[in-house]
Amino acid sequence: MTILITNATLLPCTKDMPVVENGYVQIEGDAIKAVGAGPPPAVEGAEIVDAGGDVVMPGMVNPHCHMAMTLFRGLGEDVDDRLFRYVLPMERKFVTPKMVEVGTRLAALELIEAGVTTVADMYYYETEVGRVVDEAGFRGVVGQTIADFDPPDHASIDAGFALTEELVAEFSGHDRVIPSIAPHAPYSTDIAVMNRVARWADDHPDVPVQIHLAEMTSEMEWCEKHHRMTPVEVVEKAGLLRKGLICAHCLYLSGGDIEKMAAAEVCVAHNARSNAKAGRGIAPVEALRAAGIPVGVATDGPMSGNTLDLFSQFGPVSMFQKLLGKSRKPMPAREVIRMATIEGARVLGLDKKIGSLEPDKKADLIRIDLSAPRTQPAYDVYATLVFAVIAVDVRDMMVAGRWLMRGREVLTVERKKALRDALQIATAFKAEMARIDSQA
Numbered sequence: 001m002t003i004l005i006t007n008a009t010l011l012p013c014t015k016d017m018p019v020v021e022n023g024y025v026q027i028e029g030d031a032i033k034a035v036g037a038g039p040p041p042a043v044e045g046a047e048i049v050d051a052g053g054d055v056v057m058p059g060m061v062n063p064h065c066h067m068a069m070t071l072f073r074g075l076g077e078d079v080d081d082r083l084f085r086y087v088l089p090m091e092r093k094f095v096t097p098k099m100v101e102v103g104t105r106l107a108a109l110e111l112i113e114a115g116v117t118t119v120a121d122m123y124y125y126e127t128e129v130g131r132v133v134d135e136a137g138f139r140g141v142v143g144q145t146i147a148d149f150d151p152p153d154h155a156s157i158d159a160g161f162a163l164t165e166e167l168v169a170e171f172s173g174h175d176r177v178i179p180s181i182a183p184h185a186p187y188s189t190d191i192a193v194m195n196r197v198a199r200w201a202d203d204h205p206d207v208p209v210q211i212h213l214a215e216m217t218s219e220m221e222w223c224e225k226h227h228r229m230t231p232v233e234v235v236e237k238a239g240l241l242r243k244g245l246i247c248a249h250c251l252y253l254s255g256g257d258i259e260k261m262a263a264a265e266v267c268v269a270h271n272a273r274s275n276a277k278a279g280r281g282i283a284p285v286e287a288l289r290a291a292g293i294p295v296g297v298a299t300d301g302p303m304s305g306n307t308l309d310l311f312s313q314f315g316p317v318s319m320f321q322k323l324l325g326k327s328r329k330p331m332p333a334r335e336v337i338r339m340a341t342i343e344g345a346r347v348l349g350l351d352k353k354i355g356s357l358e359p360d361k362k363a364d365l366i367r368i369d370l371s372a373p374r375t376q377p378a379y380d381v382y383a384t385l386v387f388a389v390i391a392v393d394v395r396d397m398m399v400a401g402r403w404l405m406r407g408r409e410v411l412t413v414e415r416k417k418a419l420r421d422a423l424q425i426a427t428a429f430k431a432e433m434a435r436i437d438s439q440a
């Protein structure tokens with residue numbers, strides 16, 4: 001089956017980040033066959049999609065989130081100790097395979113509607129997450145959390161590894177669902193446990209490793225107190241600072257930390273909005289990228305950042321670096337879109353497969369309508385995407401040659417049921433919060 005998308009403002013997100021006017025994309029099966037300008041080749045029986053000048057670009061990559069936490073979106077907003085007051089006790093009480101399934105399905109709807117075709121997730125009962133990703137048709141690096149704080153799905157580290165093994169057994173070789181292991185953070189996963197993860201990863205070179213790193217001052221103090229080291233040094237000591245490690249946050253880094261990260265070839269998921277909402281700080285994105293470290297645009301969980309869509313991150317990603325540099329120049333719009341596509345794919349080790357529109361890559365793409373008054377005129381389409389477009393402007397989205405959304409209608413997730421199931425759980429959460437508050 002051939003699909004020809006024609007008459008597009010094409011952003012292939014290749015090396016120089018060009019804008020191709022009157023562009024076309026030829027899709028054969030799950031892959032891109034050709035990309036170019038002008039009239040497309042004539043292919044008999046092809047489905048022709050006239051984009052009418054809309055932007056067509058690679059599907060976006062969100063390299064750090066906790067999808068099931070959609071159910072916690074905005075819960076306990078502005079309460080400084082909400083993590084210990086509400087979230088951890090409620091996770092212990094309510095996180096079940098079913099809750100993870102329902103929360104992830106709500107996330108799937110949101111991600112598809114926002115043009116995110118690939119995510120990296122870290123949560124509990126991650127096999128459930130993988131199943132929802134599979135069914136909804138997008139791409140996911142699904143990371144089973146391993147932690148020492150008695151998380152809801154594993155009472156022991158052995159049990160955490162057993163869950164990881166199950167995840168790997170179910171999805172190894174899957175084209176779109178990539179099993180991953182996620183030691184939570186240096187302060188919550190003992191150095192010996194991180195070392196065990198490192199050894200396990202040596203035996204499973206195709207399984208990406210994700211971790212939260214250098215995210216908050218309490219983590220810096222903890223690492224200093226217990227190890228007299230920075231979090232990056234603790235991870236290095238555990239043998240985990242290695243090629244392809246997906247490090248979320250990375251706010252507090254010394255020059256030495258950045259050198260170590262670059263030498264080890266780790267990657268970074270930048271969560272500008274979530275970090276800002278918690279009053280934590282700004283990751284040194286320009287310094288990381290200058291050191292050759294790939295950085296992707298991520299959302300973090302919807303409890304912390306409220307959304308899973310990348311458009312709501314773009315403004316902060318650009319503006320925070322401009323604030324740090326006290327200049328208009330840092331983090332130009334083109335670079336933000338590069339980070340959200342091909343560089344994000346590199347963060348997840350998937351840049352040979354996705355992230356740009358080029359022959360032989362998987363056909364993961366989105367179409368964005370720029371006809372809304374708030375997006376016109378569009379002198380620089382990259383600036384329009386970063387500062388003016390919002391998620392509802394995404395019109396169509398395709399993963400591996402399959403339409404997941406057309407004309408804003410999501411084709412692979414039952415919208416009404418997904419919302420109804422989520423709101424049912426939210427009602428129980430509300431009652432529990434009231435109970436906690438009444439006891440305070």
Ligand SMILES: [Zn+2]
Pocket residue numbers: 064065066212248300301
């Ligand atoms: Zn996170």
